[in-house]
Amino acid sequence: MSSALTDLFPLPIVQAPMAGGVSVPQLAAAVSEAGGLGFLAAGYKTADGMYQEIKQLRGLTGRPFGVNLFMPQPEYAESGAVEVYAHQLAGEAAWYETELGDPDSGRDDGYEAKLAVLLDNPVAAASFHFGVPSPEVLDSLRRAGTLTLVTATTAEEALAVERAGADAVIAQGVEAGGHQGTHRDVQENDGSGIGLLSLIAQIRETVGIPVVAAGGIMRGSQIAAVLAAGASAAQLGTAFLATPESGATELHKQALTNPLFTRTELTRAFSGRPARGLVNRFMREHGPYAPAAYPEVHHLTSPLRKAAARAGDAQGMALWAGQGHRMARELPAGQLVEILAEELAAASTALSTKEGEER
Ligand SMILES: Cc1cc2nc3c(=O)[nH]c(=O)nc-3n(C[C@H](O)[C@H](O)[C@H](O)COP(=O)(O)O)c2cc1C
Secondary structure, eight states: OOOHHHHHSSSSEEEOOOTTTTSOHHHHHHHHHTTSBEEEEOTTSOHHHHHHHHHHHHHHOSSOEEEEEEOOOOOOSOTTHHHHHHHHTHHHHHHTTOOOOOTTSOSSTTHHHHHHHHHHSOOSEEEEESSOOOHHHHHHHHHTTOEEEEEESSHHHHHHHHHHTOSEEEEEOTTOSEEOOOSSOOTTOOSOOOOHHHHHHHHHTTOOSOEEEESSOOSHHHHHHHHHTTOSEEEESHHHHTSTTSOSOHHHHHHHHOTTOOOEEEEOTTTSSOEEEEOOHHHHHHGGGOOSOTTHHHHHHHHHHHHHHHTTOGGGSOOBOOTTGGGOOOOOHHHHHHHHHHHHHHHHHHHHHHHHHHO
16 A cells, blocks of 8 residues: 555565664664664653754664654552552562662653654654644644654554544554553553454554554564555564664563563553563562553663663563564564565465465
């Protein structure tokens, strides 16, 4: 399907923005140079930090790329829940010989300042996670020449994305690594979520804007499958996390294919919002009672996660990963894009040959 979005980059492959220092300019440049769409993640960064990365990326490639922002979060933690969780994490702080972080370090992630930077220095695409920007914001970005995309995890959320005026919706299946981009998180969200193929179909029957499919995609054959289901492109996170250009720690990269880590789960243990990661000790011990309190819990556990990484202890880190993690390939990002494109072409040929035979 041709659209303003797919006309931007030759291959239907988007490298997912990955906050926490993973989708660095080198990764985004390699993907965009290879014909996909590279993305920077502005989440947890200052507006100036984001600007510096944009400048750096522009020095590495003249190709289009995107920047991803987190939406500011309303306050909906039950009062006292964060204090109780802090009490429960006291033993972790003692173990890692650090202090817990200040849960009240800020909940808007510098949204307004980052928007101002993007309006002054327009990029090809901007995507949003954890909610929908106002129609005015989406319109001002469009007038600046930026295509807008917003994550949705249900057809209802996709409808809100279309009504606000975004150019495309990112259908994020429950298989996806990292945070679910659910628009409003409440304790009752049990994290069951919708599988990607079902979600694409539901969203396609609800909205008319192009759909980018995300969640568990590790091979070109899966890209062919989501395109056949009606998506215009596929967004891959975990597959790119394993590349040498990604800024993920070596511990995180190695854990993806380490037989010690057999499964992933959605957890609130590290950030207070459901996010998919490899099941480790921290998740097992604290996941069951972690409160719906994002970003307070993110700030609270930040020093613990950093101390665990310094100590080389993968059991105390947030090892974000999608359900396809074991299929990760440690290839340079540009080469990975080429192989995905070859696999996609082979799967598409197989599909059309089969169709021809059946006629
Ligand atoms: C380490 C990691 C960090 C992520 N950070 C972000 C982010 O900052 N913004 C965002 O929109 N999505 C983020 N995601 C989710 C991705 O956009 C995407 O939905 C997901 O990676 C797709 O599933 P996959 O990992 O199985 O490919 C992150 C995913 C991972 C694995």
